[in-house]
Amino acid sequence: MQxxxxxxxxxxxxxxxxxxxxxxxxxxxxxxxxxxxxEYAEKLDGWKGEIVVAPQEIxxxxxxxPAGIRRDIEFATxxxxxxxxxxxxxxxxxxxxxxxxxxxxxxxxxxNVAGCYVPTGRYAHIASAYMGIATAKAAGVPTxxxxxxPFKGEGIHPQVLYAMQVAGADVVLTLGGVQAIAALAFGLxxxxxxxxxxxxxxxxxxEAKRALFGRVGIxxxxxxxxxxxxxxxxxxxxxxxxDLVGQVEHGRESPAWLxxxxxxxxxxxxxxxxxxxxxxxxTARDAAGAAWRDLGEVVLCESxxxxxQASDRxxxxxxxxHARDLDWWRARxxxxxxxxxxxxxxxxxxxxxxxxxxxxxxxxxxxxSGGLSVHKFMKTLTWQRMTREANRELAQVTARISRLxxxxxxxxxxxxxxxxxxxxxxxxxxxxxxS
Numbered sequence: 001m002q003x004x005x006x007x008x009x010x011x012x013x014x015x016x017x018x019x020x021x022x023x024x025x026x027x028x029x030x031x032x033x034x035x036x037x038x039e040y041a042e043k044l045d046g047w048k049g050e051i052v053v054a055p056q057e058i059x060x061x062x063x064x065x066p067a068g069i070r071r072d073i074e075f076a077t078x079x080x081x082x083x084x085x086x087x088x089x090x091x092x093x094x095x096x097x098x099x100x101x102x103x104x105x106x107x108x109x110x111x112n113v114a115g116c117y118v119p120t121g122r123y124a125h126i127a128s129a130y131m132g133i134a135t136a137k138a139a140g141v142p143t144x145x146x147x148x149x150p151f152k153g154e155g156i157h158p159q160v161l162y163a164m165q166v167a168g169a170d171v172v173l174t175l176g177g178v179q180a181i182a183a184l185a186f187g188l189x190x191x192x193x194x195x196x197x198x199x200x201x202x203x204x205x206x207e208a209k210r211a212l213f214g215r216v217g218i219x220x221x222x223x224x225x226x227x228x229x230x231x232x233x234x235x236x237x238x239x240x241x242x243d244l245v246g247q248v249e250h251g252r253e254s255p256a257w258l259x260x261x262x263x264x265x266x267x268x269x270x271x272x273x274x275x276x277x278x279x280x281x282x283t284a285r286d287a288a289g290a291a292w293r294d295l296g297e298v299v300l301c302e303s304x305x306x307x308x309q310a311s312d313r314x315x316x317x318x319x320x321x322h323a324r325d326l327d328w329w330r331a332r333x334x335x336x337x338x339x340x341x342x343x344x345x346x347x348x349x350x351x352x353x354x355x356x357x358x359x360x361x362x363x364x365x366x367x368x369s370g371g372l373s374v375h376k377f378m379k380t381l382t383w384q385r386m387t388r389e390a391n392r393e394l395a396q397v398t399a400r401i402s403r404l405x406x407x408x409x410x411x412x413x414x415x416x417x418x419x420x421x422x423x424x425x426x427x428x429x430x431x432x433x434x435s
Contacts, residue, residue, distance in 0.1 A: 149176025
């Protein structure tokens, strides 16, 4: 493996400052509740209006959205919902007889309240609204509370608001940042604390979710977005370069990695990327230029197995494969948030409208975690039921193991059942715990 271009900096963002700020904010909000949230909303976002968005306000702010934009949002939401419903149908409840008279199984139960955060900073993240909300609803969550940042001092961005409505949000809060995450977690303004928090955000949002994890569930600890591309000499360098640039516009801290089996392709992509960045609008140009300069990498590998190993080490959030024998790559690759096979698909399709969720693990978390799905909103609950006769064998084994562990009280719960159900019978209960 050889680097044709190596990152200048680490993608690991400094978090100490964010942790201190978030800890102070969460402490203040937990102590003073909605009053503290309102103060932060005014101080940080300039928002003095109502926090809970009334249905008539949603109608007023979305009524002038052009029909074409409405159709696009509805189209994309329907795709995400359809994929999420297919995920839900892949799960099943079951019951199985493990031994005569011992029946065990599982139930699938959605959480009661989901908090879905939709960021609005450099860009209005319309897609994040339906990615979180529609997926929660497909899982059967009864109450979805959504929150998004005020946009230019006039409440939630109208198109984000419309996406929230189409996706099925039950309550909408005009709140951004840490104060939004805290309000969702603590049930402020709604009286319904979230069981799980989902949605992307900046380092402060990510830190707030990390700090609250345990009290509530979270989707993933998402950092700056990432793209990895595997490409051999059959790949089109123009498309590869365009796709790399398509992700680094997210921000200055967004890594982009090209793993190639062709030196010629790698060098051609490196030649094209700066020119593509220069043609972007100013905001995107600044973000993409810094990200590619500081965090972009191009790695040359000798074989496809070497390339797969390199990709799995990166464990990218998004992974595109522009190479021959796509079925081999799909079977071999194991560490990624979402996989895009062939040049016909691209990360942007997944980000916006193709169906699979775009809220995905970053910073190597794809080694052990997948992205947001209906599974995140559901609990797999086990149950068991048994006859008295089934106690005959199981109670003896339980008593003996419990006593081997030194847990006499555990053993006696089995003893009581043996004595009650099989009076006068002799059982091997193990040696009683002496001390």
